[in-house]
Each structure stands twice: as structure tokens, then as C-alpha cells.
Amino acid sequence: MILSIPQGARILATGSAVPDLCINNQHLSQIVETSDDWIVNRTGIKERRILADKEKSIIDLASSASMNALQKASMKPLDIDLIILATSSPNDLFGSAGQLQASIGAHKAIAFDLTAACSGFVLAIVTATQFIQNGSYNNILVVGADVLSKWINWTDRSTCILFGDAAGAAIVQSCSQEDNGILGFQLNTDGKKAYQLSIPYEQNNYKTINNKTLKIVQGQFKHIVMNGKEVYKFAVSHVPVSILQCLNSLNILPKDIHWLLLHQANERILHAVANRLSISPNKIISNLSKYGNTSAASIPLALDEALNSQKIANNDIIVISGFGAGLTWGTVVIKWKCK
Ligand code: COA
Secondary structure, three states, X not given: OEOOOOOEEEEEXXXXXXXXXXXXXXXXXXXXXXXHHXXXXXXXXXXXXXXXXXXXXXXXXXXXXXXXXXXXXXOOHHHOOEEEEEOOOOOOOXXXXXXXXXXXXXXXXXXXXXXXXXXXXXXXXXXXHHHHHOOOOOEEEEEEEEEHHHHOOOOOHHHHOOXXXXXXXXXXXXXXXXXXXXXXXXXXXXXXXXXXXXXXXXXXXXXXXXXXOEEEOOEEEOOOEEOHHHHHHHHXXXXXXXXXXXXXXOXXXXXXXXXXXXXXXXXXXXXXXXXXXXXXXXHEOOOHHHHOEOXXXXXXXXXXXXXXXXXXXXXXXXXXXXXXXXXXXXXXXXXXXXX
């Protein structure tokens, strides 16, 4: 979809935060039957960060990432009109964005959660862009944060090796059409395959309440369940199509992009997608060896690191794609505009 509305939108600054506790593959091999060799060869992951401090929550990570981005943008929390928190591991089922708003003191901002797992950041950037282009808001804080360590079955070696905790933030701001940095997007959902990657809600048996006047069913969310092989096949087949559709709509050829920033799930997925599009491997942005799959945080965390290391230059074209539970997948193409 090409965005052709007079009001431009661009990412002004990014920030990120990870917990202190670092768990490497050696540590994991003491918990489940696995090895550093197996994990590195199959995923590219060497270590991940875990939020283990009982006093801290996803809000602490999201707040640090947000303050980091605000500082780089030379903005104050009160300048923010809207906060979109992309997360699938909130500390409140009613939503955590309100707590983030209070924690950073962004008292003028509306705040809501957006649940789309590993595609969450892409969907949140696209959502923020709509609010800017229709003139509703000027300064939007988009945060991708997840603490999937809370939802992992730590005895399941097929999933516990993959995930880590983190938060990443981006300030999306209105700008002139000439400075527009969010060029276009392409989004998809296939709900029929939702069961391939899920944190299912499981019901208990009927419970009678108060002398049998009320018969009710309650339950709880369980651990992450995933069909790794199917999710892998889905990512390498569907993500290149989404990227091509988005680039075609913008008349950009894959060879003309500067950076490919995919959701950091598996090094083999990053290379397979680049290979299918004939994109040179040295254009792949990758940091998953240090953090694993941090779900909604992975893209803003990698973007922030790439910007901090001055990899990305003014007017560089960055293709960003998220994919994961839902199943959801999608692409947003950005032209980087330095402040
Ligand atoms: N350590 C050692 N062996 C392991 C293991 C681990 N952590 N996990 C699985 N194995 C074993 C399996 O039991 C199996 O053994 P078997 O051949 O004796 O039955 C063997 O390794 C191969 O397992 P398989 O599941 O076929 O491996 P794979 O090559 O598909 O790799 C994933 C597994 C999870 C790394 C891979 O499927 C993947 O990355 N999928 C995508 C997952 C993803 O990105 N999810 C998030 C998307 S947002």
C-alpha cells in the first residue's frame, strides 16, 4: 500500500533496554539436553537476556527504552500525544500501556496495548503512521516490549533456547511530505494457522459458585507451544512475498535497498529471506546472537543498535518485516531521515 497523504511521518529517534541477566547456551545446556553447537548451528543464538529481578517488570524495560528514545529526540514525556505498546506479555491482561504512561510521566498521552506477538512493532509503526497522516496526533511513542521468559516452559528444549526479554522504542513524528520517512507497508494474517505458535488459554472443569446458583468455567494461560518446522517454513516462504509486494508498490527493486531488518527469530531465516530476494548478506541487520528472539522488541532493539553504531545513513532505505504468532506477517519500508 502506498501512502500518499499530505502529512508525512518519520521515525525521529529510537531507544532500547535489556535486562542485566545474561544466559548463554552453556547455561541452558545445564537445564535441558542441548549444546552450544546445536543452538548456534540451528539458530545463530549465543546468549539471551532474562528479566529475573522480582521487583522489576516489563514496565521497567519499556520505560528505560522510552526515556532513551525521548532523550535522543530531545523531547520531554509531556510532548507525547499517544503511546502504543506492542506486547504479548503484559503484566496486566487489561493492558500495560497505562502503566508505561504513568511511569515515564507522559500524562498528556493516550495509551493502549497492541497484541500481535513478533509482528507487533511493525503493526504499531503502521498504526502510529495512520494517526499522524490523518492529522490526529503529532508525536507518538511506539514501544515493542516482551518478557517471554515468563511464558516459556523451561523444560522444553525446542522453545526455551529461542527467546529472550527486551524493549525497544521509537518516536514517530509528523513532518513535511518531503521529509516523509514511512514509505509504505504490506500486512497479512492467517488465523487458520494460529495454533502453530501460541500461548493457549486452557479451561478447567465447571466450578459451581455459591450453592450451585452459578456454574462457571475458568482457566489460565499456559506456556508457549510452537511447531518450529512449520513456523520456519511459513517465515521463509511468506515474508519474501510480503517484501516484494511492498517494494513493487513503491517501485523499488530489492537490489536498491540499503538494509534488511527482519524480526530476529533465527539467523537461518534472515539469510534464507535475503537469499530468496537476492539481497546481499552484508545488508542484513542481525543482533540475535546476543539477545535471541525478543518478540515485539526485536526490531526496535536491532534498529537502535544499528543507529547507535552509525551503520544507517541519511536517506538509506530500510526494509523492515515482522512475522510470528497469529499467524501475522508484514513489511514496512522506511527511508531513514536524520534529525
Ligand atoms: N537441542 C538439541 N536438540 C534439539 C533441540 C535443542 N534445543 N531442540 C530440538 N532438538 C532435536 C529434536 O528433538 C530433533 O531430534 P530427532 O531428530 O532425534 O527427533 C532434532 O533436534 C531436530 O529437531 P527439529 O525441530 O526438526 O529442528 P529444526 O532444524 O527444525 O530446528 C528450530 C528447530 C526451532 C530451531 C527451527 O525449527 C526454527 O527456528 N523454527 C522457527 C521458530 C521461530 O522462529 N519461532 C518464532 C517465530 S516468531
